[in-house]
Amino acid sequence: MREGFQDDLHRLTARLADMCDAAASAIRDATTALINADLGLAQQVIAADxxxxxxxxxxEEDAYALLALQAPVAGDLRRVLAVVYCAEKIERMGDLAAHIADTARFAHPSPAVPPELAPTFERMGCLDTEIAERVATQIRTGTDGFQELRQADEAVDTLHADLLAGLTGEDWGHDQRAAVTAALTTRFYERFADQAVSVAKRLEFASTGDLPR
Structure with a gap:
């Protein structure tokens, strides 16, 4: 029975890693759709959500079945509960990518953000994609990556803050609607990274029993 439990838990964590891969693809494609005003790609991201x-x-269904049938304790219990927690966070990452894609869809055929902001959004998209991919690796290998991912998250936070400062500065050359759209969109990127780091933090707790600070 114990061996069967470990096999089931391995399949569960593999599915969680696949979810994280999907979130990474979603944020990458949503960023491309945003910058290139690609309606077809935006619709693909929205549908994939x-x-x-x-x-x-x-x-969640599989995790609850393991809890009910196997009654795991200690480290195994933490790992199963971590799947439930992390699945919710990764699903939220997909929602945020879909929000970005929907922003591109709504603005089409015009670009959703001014061209001069495109490099910043592209950089945030790259960072978010890398963060999600690293979390997927962490899930598959069981390695700890919270501290490294937190540094990447801080880089996204800096880009987010710099962009907001530009939107409210005297040199902003677009209307209020463009500023609001850019502000909301950069928030989606910032929250995506936050959710991913929250996953990494919970995975480390499941592995060690201690929440990283």
């Missing part, structure tokens, strides 16, 4: 929602539901 339903799949991620279904994956989260399946993860």
């Amino acid at each position: 339903d799949t991620l929602d279904a994956q989260r539901a399946q993860c």
